[in-house]
Ligand SMILES: Cc1ncc(COP(=O)(O)OP(=O)(O)O)c(N)n1
């Protein structure tokens with residue numbers, strides 16, 4: 001299975017239970033809004049064609065919420081719509097055969113009512129178990145005995161740890177009792193408690209907040225990767241305008257990278273049109289690589305205009321420590337620029353943080369001084385200016401002043417082309433433009449897509465060095481934008497504890 005799955009609240013659908021004043025798809029959408037973490041389309045009487053049509057409609061919803069879609073029983077339907085997985089019962093296709101057909105990228109769950117069934121499903125390579133029925137249910141005629149809380153405990157105690165959900169007769173109160181009295185349950189799977197609820201969103205919110213007391217849910221790192229996938233899709237669908245005032249060396253690459261992720265670049269340095277652009281702008285990227293007197297004035301005006309309109313401002317202090325002029329300008333933009341994100345290389349950020357940074361021209365000289373020094377530099381600077389700070393290098397560090405995350409992605413060839421750091425600033429501009437509710441995660445997402453793209457580009461057989469790498473990098477940015485879920489396979493994000 002590719003994406004880390006959150007099993008906490010697993011909706012199994014039943015179209016016959018939808019209240020009169022609601023619709024089937026409307027009920028699923030409300031459940032997604034309420035926080036369900038997994039959806040299984042379970043249709044016992046639909047013919048293949050209508051089942052596939054319905055699966056596409058449900059998938060359009062689950063994809064909006066970045067929640068995996070599982071198909072009950074029907075492997076053909078799962079294949080037809082490229083669903084995320086299937087759930088199979090004891091009388092359905094054998095688990096091993098299902099795996100042969102679906103491969104290891106798909107999630108396969110197996111229903112288990114006994115210890116022997118669970119052991120067999122694990123031996124066969126199931127991704128998760130559906131353990132039940134815990135209690136009687138009017139949703140389905142049960143053929144086997146109910147387990148009760150003790151039966152679930154006995155079953156879990158007898159098998160190695162594996163993701164699992166419990167199912168059958170589960171509502172808010174008995175679900176709480178079950179989670180309170182068991183260990184190792186990963187989630188609750190519910191049909192009527194959600195599908196028949198007069199307010200499905202509220203029902204899910206209540207269930208999820210109860211579940212979160214017992215089931216931690218995905219880690220921060222998994223959350224970030226999930227966010228990055230969603231954020232990438234949003235850049236493409238939102239296609240924000242991103243205004244750049246960048247340096248003349250990399251301007252073309254910045255514009256192409258912006259286009260590759262689905263955003264729209266405008267590279268104007270004219271003060272006269274700053275206000276008009278700001279009115280329709282998604283984000284402002286200011287890069288002082290080839291700073292002139294007139295450009296510096298235009299940058300100040302652009303920062304002010306965009307700040308007034310609430311647009312994120314990304315500042316790349318290229319060569320911050322290199323000359324007296326750059327040192328003065330860097331400080332000026334930090335003090336009055338109303339920045340959202342400061343994105344620099346190691347030398348630039350360490351210099352700003354007064355933690356030892358050096359530049360030769362616009363390039364970094366020397367290392368980070370160790371992870372503790374690097375993490376402290378981004379955290380302290382973020383705290384001092386109340387902004388997000390990102391420091392790119394062999395390892396990238398990002399902080400909002402409270403937390404620090406490290407990104408261990410990125411191929412060494414990035415350092416062999418000009419402007420790879422400036423490209424990161426452009427892409428952070430694209431990501432913050434349409435992912436404004438969480439600038440920390442949006443910044444990490446922007447860095448992730450570039451660094452993962454660099455790894456994919458470097459591993460291509462047609463890449464032989466910096467020249468071919470540069471073109472391949474743009475291609476791979478474009479490819480990830482069209483298939484953002486691959487970030488889940490490649491992303492290496494971790495929280496740094498100071
Ligand atoms: C999460 C989950 N657990 C168990 C089941 C039951 O599946 P199955 O045994 O195949 O019975 P039907 O759903 O086909 O009636 C499930 N669907 N989901």
Ligand SMILES: Cc1nc(C(=O)O)sc1CCOP(=O)(O)O
Nearest residue numbers: 132133137139168169190191192
């Ligand atoms: C679909 C299903 N499978 C079960 C099993 O025991 O394998 S119980 C069940 C129905 C659960 O519905 P509700 O949440 O409405 O009780």
